[in-house]
Amino acid sequence: MASYLVPPSDHATYQNAKLAPSASTSEVSNGSSNGHSNGVHKENLNNPTVLPLSTLKRFQFAFLIRHPRRAVPSYYRCCVPPLNEMTGFKYFMPNEAGYRELRVLFDYLRDESVIKHTPTAKEHATNGVNGSNGHSNGTNGSNGHGEAKPYEVCVIDADDLLDHPKEVIQTFCEMVGLEFDEGMLEWSANKGCESFDKWKGFHEDAIGSSGLRPRTVKKVRDAADERREWVQKYGEEAAAMIEKTAEENMADYEYLRQFKINI
Incomplete structure (x- = not known):
């Protein structure tokens, strides 16, 4: 967050x-x-x-991103009736989309060598990703316990997680030092939902689900189709606000996406 x-x-x-x-x-x-x-x-x-910074260095960071044209309308839905009676969010604030804040945090952690990006062979062939070379030699050691190497950048795109859940979770576990277990992909519906009490209404689909499985159908819609759907659901004014907010956050999303886990 x-x-x-x-x-x-x-x-x-x-x-x-x-x-x-x-x-x-x-x-x-x-x-x-x-x-x-x-x-x-x-x-x-x-x-x-x-x-x-000394506190930030104590953590290993992972970044979950989602395309703004998916995330923004989803968030807007949580801010209007009937769902906002559950969430408690009574109005939509475009600057709460969070992409700018995520990028600012991401860049700061890279600049301070808390995280690093190691370019792939393909990226090396194109001179790296946004000058990432040079960010990998710092340390994130703290509290007098010696120096520690920066953690490798861990960025997950939600579309990849939905299309290839097992492969993404396996890679995530490898990057953060966890042992992968097939049970991570399955759970009982409503199990652990008390953990989301502060965010009632925001995670209802996940709470009511029973696991992560590859989606069999991926909706492919153009911008015009998406706009028509937003107009139908929320009206012209709201649709314009959703589209404007999504476009304003696209550059930050694309920037972060270039560092994502590739399966």
Whole structure:
């Protein structure tokens, strides 16, 4: 949930993030280097998040992305009747799409060598991916326990997960150091749904399902067909907002997608 870590574009701290009170007793923004309170020092000079870099280094990150023309209308549906009676989200805010925040977090972690991208042979042939060479020699060691190598970038596209669930989950497990088990692809309907209590209404399809299986039919629709569907469901004004929001986030999605796991 990168939106919890990076201030939204309409927030006062958008260009000058402040550490969360629970992460620091200092009120000095990350852009200052003189506080030296609870990790607020020069390492956080360019930190766009609300957590100190030393805290971010403790985690292994994975990024799940989805095409904006799928994700934005899905989110809009959660913000209007009847579903918003369950979600509690009474209106749609375009800047909550989250793609910008995800990219900002992703780039910061790469710049600080918390994660790295190792180009494939194909990418080497085309001079790498957006200058990723040079981001792989840093360290993410912290807390005085020596240096650790950066984690390999782990980006999963939702379409790949739906088309090739077993292969994607296997690759994910390999990347994060987990042992793959076939049971990861199966579960009982409604099992563990209490974990989603804070997000009632947002995960109903997943909660009511019983596993991940390759989808047998993949809808292929052009932009005009999608727009007509949005107009039919939500009206012309809402359809225009959905389309505008999707287009505004397309560049960030495509940027992140170039780093995705390839099956």
